[in-house]
Amino acid sequence: MSGPMTDSPILETRSLGKRFSIGTRFSAEGKRTVHAVDNVSLTVRRGETVGLVGESGCGKSTLARCLVRLYDISDGELLFEGEDITSKSLSELRPLRRRLQMVFQDPSASLNPRRRVGDLVAEPLRIHGKLSSREITARVAELFELVGLLPDHVMRYPHEFSGGQRQRVGIARAIALNPDLVVLDEPVSALDVSVQAQIVNLLADLQEKLNLTYIFIAHDLSVVRQVSTRIAVMYLGSIVEEGPAEEVFATSAHPYSQALISAVPVVETTPSGTRKRIILTGDVPSPLKPPSGCRFHPRCPIAVDRCRTERPELREYRPGRKVACHFPTV
Amino acid sequence: MILSVRDLKVSFRTNDGLVRAIDGVSFDLEESEILGVVGESGSGKTVSLLAVMGLITDPNASIEGSIRYKGRELVGLPARELRRLRGNEIAMIFQDPMTALTPVYTIGWQIAEQIRAHQNISKAKAMVRVEELLAEVNFPNPHEAMSRYPHQLSGGMRQRAVIAMALSCNPALLVADEPTTALDVTVQAGILDLVRKLRATHKSAVVFITHDMGVVSELADRVMVMYAGRVVERGSRMELFSDPRHPYTRALLGSIPPLTGEKPRRLPAIPGSPPSLLRLPQGCAFGPRCPVHYEPCVTDRPELGIGTHAAACFRVAQA
Numbered sequence: 001m002s003g004p005m006t007d008s009p010i011l012e013t014r015s016l017g018k019r020f021s022i023g024t025r026f027s028a029e030g031k032r033t034v035h036a037v038d039n040v041s042l043t044v045r046r047g048e049t050v051g052l053v054g055e056s057g058c059g060k061s062t063l064a065r066c067l068v069r070l071y072d073i074s075d076g077e078l079l080f081e082g083e084d085i086t087s088k089s090l091s092e093l094r095p096l097r098r099r100l101q102m103v104f105q106d107p108s109a110s111l112n113p114r115r116r117v118g119d120l121v122a123e124p125l126r127i128h129g130k131l132s133s134r135e136i137t138a139r140v141a142e143l144f145e146l147v148g149l150l151p152d153h154v155m156r157y158p159h160e161f162s163g164g165q166r167q168r169v170g171i172a173r174a175i176a177l178n179p180d181l182v183v184l185d186e187p188v189s190a191l192d193v194s195v196q197a198q199i200v201n202l203l204a205d206l207q208e209k210l211n212l213t214y215i216f217i218a219h220d221l222s223v224v225r226q227v228s229t230r231i232a233v234m235y236l237g238s239i240v241e242e243g244p245a246e247e248v249f250a251t252s253a254h255p256y257s258q259a260l261i262s263a264v265p266v267v268e269t270t271p272s273g274t275r276k277r278i279i280l281t282g283d284v285p286s287p288l289k290p291p292s293g294c295r296f297h298p299r300c301p302i303a304v305d306r307c308r309t310e311r312p313e314l315r316e317y318r319p320g321r322k323v324a325c326h327f328p329t330v
Numbered sequence: 331m332i333l334s335v336r337d338l339k340v341s342f343r344t345n346d347g348l349v350r351a352i353d354g355v356s357f358d359l360e361e362s363e364i365l366g367v368v369g370e371s372g373s374g375k376t377v378s379l380l381a382v383m384g385l386i387t388d389p390n391a392s393i394e395g396s397i398r399y400k401g402r403e404l405v406g407l408p409a410r411e412l413r414r415l416r417g418n419e420i421a422m423i424f425q426d427p428m429t430a431l432t433p434v435y436t437i438g439w440q441i442a443e444q445i446r447a448h449q450n451i452s453k454a455k456a457m458v459r460v461e462e463l464l465a466e467v468n469f470p471n472p473h474e475a476m477s478r479y480p481h482q483l484s485g486g487m488r489q490r491a492v493i494a495m496a497l498s499c500n501p502a503l504l505v506a507d508e509p510t511t512a513l514d515v516t517v518q519a520g521i522l523d524l525v526r527k528l529r530a531t532h533k534s535a536v537v538f539i540t541h542d543m544g545v546v547s548e549l550a551d552r553v554m555v556m557y558a559g560r561v562v563e564r565g566s567r568m569e570l571f572s573d574p575r576h577p578y579t580r581a582l583l584g585s586i587p588p589l590t591g592e593k594p595r596r597l598p599a600i601p602g603s604p605p606s607l608l609r610l611p612q613g614c615a616f617g618p619r620c621p622v623h624y625e626p627c628v629t630d631r632p633e634l635g636i637g638t639h640a641a642a643c644f645r646v647a648q649a
Contacts (some may be wrong), residue, residue: 055514056485162603192370193541194619197585197599204596219514226587226597249589263519265544266589267571279523280516282470283484 010081010181010213011044011067017075018059018066022288034287036062038237039076041314044181049207049214051228051245053221053260055284059237060217064183067215068100069093098128101174105186107166111158117169118144118154124176143172146209148202164195168202175206183215188223200226221264225249233257236287236295239314243321253321253328256296294326302327331401332503332535333359333382338395340374340381342388349607351377353559354395356634359503362533364525366550366567368543368582370604374559375539379505382537383422384412399503418448421496425508427488430495431480437464437491438476445498463494467524486517493524500532507539522549543583547571555579558605558615565639575641577623578616614643 018037025031037059044050052060065071067078069085078086080096088096104110111120118140125136141151147168158166167187174182184203188196200223207214218224224231228245233254241254252258259278280299285291291298297307306326314324323330340352352374359365369375380386382397384404397404399420404412416422424430431440441463442456451459457476464472467490480488489509496504506525510518526549529536540546546553546567553570555563555578563576574580584598602619611617617627626632626644634642 055516164603192604193543193582194370194585194600195603197587197597198601200587201596201599221515222587222589225589226593246593260516261589263515264589265515265518265522265542265548267543267547267583267586277519279519283486283517 008046008081009043009079010046011042011215012079012082013040013042013067013076014079015076016040016042016063016066016073016078018062018071019074032288035237035290036287037066040237040239041076042232042239042242044213044215046180046213047207047211048229049216049227051224051231052215052217052234053219053224053231054234055260056219057284057287058234059287060234061185062237063234064102064185064215064217068102068181068183069096070102098124098177099180100183101177101179101181102183102185103167103170103174103187106190107163107170108158110170111166113158116155116157117161120158120169121154121172121176124173128177139176143176146175146206147172148198162195163191164198167191167199171199171202171206175210175212178210179212181213181215183217185217186219187216189218189220196223203227221249221261222266233260236284236290238295238324239322240296240324241322242314247321251329253317253323253330254296254325255300255302255329258329259299259301294324331358332361332363332399333357333537334396334398335378335382336396336398338378338381338393338397340377340386340391340393343390343392344608347608350559350610351607352381355556355559355561357554357561357564359535359537361502361535362529363552364529364536364538364550366546366553367537367539367556368541368546368553369556370541372558372604372607373556375556376507378556379422379507379537379539383416383420383505384409385422414448417444418499419501420503420505421499421501423489423492423496423504423506423509425511427485427492428480430492431488433480436477436479437483438478441491441495441498444495448499459498460494463498464491466497467491467494468520469494486513486520489513489517489521490524493521493528497528497532497534501534504528504534504536505539506536508541509538510545511540511542518545525549543586555582558610559607560615560642561634562616562643563641564634569639573639575639575646576616576643577620577645579641581619581621 017039020034020036021031022034023029023031040063054060066073073086077084121140121143122136125131125139140154144151144153149168188199191199206212216227225245231245231248232239233241235256241257249261252261259280262278282299293309293311294307297303312324312326314322316322317330336356338352338355342349342351355378367375381393393405438460441460445456445459460476461472464475469475510521528534538549550567552566554561557578563579574583581600585600587597600619605615613629614627614632617623622645632642632644634640
């Protein structure tokens with residue numbers, strides 16, 4: 001499957017959008033629509049890791065859920081290996097589910113506390129596979145070894161594990177059916193710093209061994225940089241910048257990416273004040289009432305009149321680098 | 331000296347046995363100094379500060395040692411006396427601002443209540459003060475914000491409101507427990523700026539608890555690294571970050587992915603996970619995960635020792 005096809009897109013979105021309606025006609029403001037994800041065109045190639053970053057509420061988790069069709073898509077198209085899966089029915093999606101998996105932030109919330117973890121990992125195999133129970137037991141043992149759990153752990157319950165081990169169980173479940181693409185929604189955010197690095201390494205090892213494609217969401221930018229080959233920066237439901245991870249961090253073109261990256265506290269051994277920091281004023285505006293023109297203009301340090309009226313498109317200004325800004329730093 | 335903690339021990343009796351949450355913590359805090367306390371969950375950083383605030387009311391808890399605030403012993407002080415200090419001279423900010431705010435009153439009302447609980451002033455005067463405070467913590471429209479309910483504010487704004495409340499009585503000591511952990515980095519940068527500004531204007535001493543080494547290195551004057559209920563290393567910001575001595579501190583710093591430069595293929599991770607406080611190893615608590623442990627680490631527990639920059643490690647003592 002891989003090899004010569006490494007550059008072919010495994011997943012592609014075309015002007016994808018997700019709207020939620022909130023309130024009823026009886027609520028104070030009436031029935032309203034939130035554009036949680038708006039006009040996102042993203043291409044994910046086989047074997048790469050695309051990192052989605054942005055502040056809370058920017059729509060990165062909603063986008064992730066749209067990508068695995070946990071949410072229905074409101075606008076645009078979603079293609080998996082070139083096939084349009086935007087409006088496939090649940091039964092049509094079933095065979096695809098095996099190939100599109102997801103790992104969630106809080107492993108204790110996504111694992112049933114009443115079931116043994118061996119059973120939890122075996123569940124997808126039972127639902128999707130045609131394996132005998134002996135084969136399932138063997139596969140579970142294999143998966144436990146892959147994610148760094150001990151064979152006798154299968155009989156334990158989720159509460160008997162530490163957070164890091166629980167996340168390993170969550171990962172074992174996600175890779176049980178040999179998926180092609182795994183969406184990881186904040187997989188290390190709930191973990192302690194010392195354990196975070198273990199899981200980041202595990203994910204890298206599994207990607208190499210199993211030829212996985214990842215979509216990685218995290219609010220910790222240094223973790224995203226470590227894991228990702230490419231990065232998409234989101235603001236109010238849209239991608240504002242996209243490019244190779246290291247390049248975006250070293251030379252971000254969008255003023256929002258610059259502010260976001262400069263805000264990350266880093267360990268410095270020199271007297272403080274050496275790093276230039278851009279502090280954004282105000283909060284992320286409500287997606288219910290997005291600003292006119294460029295959605296970042298009310299907080300943008302370089303906004304001019306044009307930004308208030310004309311919304312910049314995400315355009316490729318250099319091969320592999322895209323930005324949605326009238327005045328990018330290039 | 332604002333605060334002086336000596337050999338503080340906090341333990342909880344549970345059905346499974348005695349949990350030694352804090353096992354002999356000592357530190358000092360001077361006026362307008364920021365002390366950063368770093369550690370993972372369960373390292374005892376929060377419990378030690380709850381003890382300072384007199385907020386451990388669990389009947390199964392036992393607190394030993396000495397906590398002196400401006401020379402006055404806080405351990406064993408009657409609740410009445412403590413209440414007079416808390417919120418007035420000693421203020422605290424928590425990780426989740428909603429735990430410190432009631433959803434049913436406006437921000438303005440809540441901050442005014444706090445002021446009037448400690449000062450004998452009229453409601454109108456308190457309200458004027460509230461507006462000043464909200465302006466000080468950079469609310470764009472303080473007068474309007476006073477009539478807002480917590481749910482109408484964003485997470486960052488709520489945390490600012492809580493900070494305004496904490497500052498309402500000009501505290502000499504501010505204890506902040508992971509105040510920016512739930513916030514986005516962009517909002518965090520603003521809050522850190524605010525803490526720095528407040529230290530300058532109010533001369534408050536600040537104890538800042540966090541798990542984020544980056545935050546500590548940007549904010550703190552002195553740093554204390556905790557592991558399994560003990561202080562494993564302490565030093566000034568410069569000492570600790572340019573010359574980390576304890577293997578745990580080194581490992582923690584090493585496991586943070588870099589934001590610039592070459593990406594390591596693999597992160598140097600610390601194996602295993604923090605020990606259970608119910609079953610602490612006999613010797614050094616970090617021993618089982620330590621890359622340089624040797625015989626003495628198994629049987630004896632290394633002491634932190636004296637000096638501004640100190641690490642509780644036999645290897646360091648040996649060197």
